[in-house]
Amino acid sequence: SEFGTSNKLTTISGTNALDDITIGDKAFKGCVGLTTITGLNSVKAVGESSFEGCSYLTDVSGLSEVTDVGSNAFKGCVRLTNVDGMSSVKTIGTEAFSGCSKLERIDGFGIGLTEIGDNAFFGCTNLKEVQIFAKTPPVVSANSFPNSSTAKLYVLSRYIDDYAGWGGFTDVSSRNILIELNNVLQGSILSNENGNVQSSTYWAVDFGYD
DSSP states (O other), X not given: OTTTTOSSOOEEEOOXXXXXXXXXXXXXTTOTTOOEEEOOTTEEEEOTTTTTTOTTOOEEOOOXXXXXXXXXXXXXXXXXXXXXXXXXXXXXXXXXXXXXXXXXXXXXXXXXXXXXXXXXXTTOTTOOEEEEOOSXXXXXXXXXXXXXXXXXXEEOGGGGGGGTTGGGOSEEEEOEEEEEESSSSXXXXXXXXXXXXEEEEEEOSOOSOO
């Protein structure tokens, strides 16, 4: 690890002044003091094992430009509860989130997601909700979501039939999604589920609607 097993590094945020950043392999592996990753809107790739074993990391958000999440990237982040804002991600590597036993929600994997690796979410025994907005169901293995039978999958209503049986999910639903474009790229998703309105930032224009 570039930072060893630092217990002093607690937060990583705000690299918007830089372009096309790649977080290197094992860069923050074992940084047990790290609790929050947010606002890294210039990061394009998260390397293999880059945050593996960051056992006090609880929240990952604002990685809106990340296209690739490497193998074991967040493996063993046992306190991670939420992954939000990876709307540009295309590939998620083998065991990327393996062992994240407190992970409850995965919000807004975007329209470009094409592949989720073997055992990507192995051991995510508390997973309750996954949102994927890809038009075409991404390639998955039988073991990508080992706990899919107890989680709910949300997709765009137009493509709900295409996701039947995908990833082993038996509970597949759609949400009414409202897009409010703030500029050419950025949109705010408002999803209404059982009367509860939730919002998150989504970086895309084309949701596949005519």
